[in-house]
Amino acid sequence: MGFAAKSYCSLLCMSVLLTTICYSQDGYVSSRATYYGSPDCLGTPSGACGYGEFGRRVNDANVAGVSRLYRNGSGCGACYQVRCKIPKLCCDDGVKVVATDYGEGDKTDFILSTRAYARLAVPNAALELFSYGVVDIEYQRIPCQYPGYNLKVKVHENSKFSVYLAVVVLYxxxxxxxxxxxxxxxxxxxxxxxxxxxxxxxxxSDPPSGPLTFRAQVSGSGGTKWVQMTNVVPSEWKAGVVYDTAIQLS
Known part of the structure; x- marks a missing residue:
């Protein structure tokens, strides 16, 4: 029994080492993905990230709910390249998705919108891929790109002028x-x-009066920095309105 346990431990260590080497070579992580049904193939406006309608349509509706990548909400808005691993059925590039929701499936990291899941397949093979329900994938985080869009601040619909303010940072x-x-x-x-x-x-609660200036702390591979958005929300702000910051992260 002791020898068997030691052998198992050695094999496990070798497996972890090989996985780490594989990860370091191409940057992709192995996982699983499924999809959620939607009559219009878009995302959901009630996602856990709080994006609302933005979470349905951003990135041409190629969006996903994520599980452990959600990271208590800090993973919202992250972009990933996802590709499935069924020979002759999955395309080489896969699909770029934006994390806009939290969701758990059958040992999955991603629950893709219907549109995003279909784009994992080679042409004319989407229906066959849907029949699998859950597929093995590999993914890596990639930079989000929004050509023509500045960073925006949305005043959340639950806000109440002068007594309660909630905001969401978009793009x-x-x-x-x-x-x-x-x-x-x-x-x-x-x-x-x-x-x-x-x-x-x-x-x-009890937000400041006058035009509002915000700063966001952003963390990435290059470290942590503050991004200031000066007078971005007017003094007479309204719930549900999106305000342009005229700046962009890169």
Whole structure:
């Protein structure tokens, strides 16, 4: 029994080592993916990230719910290249997806929109791929790209003017996680920390008056930095409105 346990441990260590070597060579991670049904093949407006309609249509509706990659909401907005691994059925490039929701499947990291799942297949093979339900995949994180779009701040629909403010940051390009959001309190000359309410929704009670300046802490492979968005939300802001920051991450 002791010898068997030692042999098993050795094999396990070798397996982990080989997996690490494979990962370091091509940057892809092995996993599984499935899809969720949608009558219009788009994403869902009620996703856990809080994106609303943006989460349905961003990236031509090639979006996904993620499980462990969700990371308590900081994984929202991340982009991934996903490709399945069935010979002669899966295309070489796969599909680029944006994480807009949280979801768990049968040992899956991704639950793809119907449109994204179909794009995993070679031409005219999508229906056959759907019949599998769950497929082996490999994925890697890639920079998000939104040509023609600046970083935007949306005032969440649950906000109530002058007493409660919640915001969502949209179109975050590059490979960054938003890990904190502050708002400037001009009368006190200090930054006020906003709370991560859920997903990528940040909120606070009794928000400052006047035009609102925010800063977002973003974390990536190059380290952590603050991005300031000056006077981006007007003093008479309205719930549900999206405001342009005139800046962009890269």
């Amino acid at each position: 975050q390009a590059g490979i960054y996680d938003i890990t904190a959001v502050d708002v400037w309190q001009a009368d006190c000359q200090q930054w006020r920390c906003m709370r991560r309410a859920f997903g990528t929704v940040w909120d606070l």
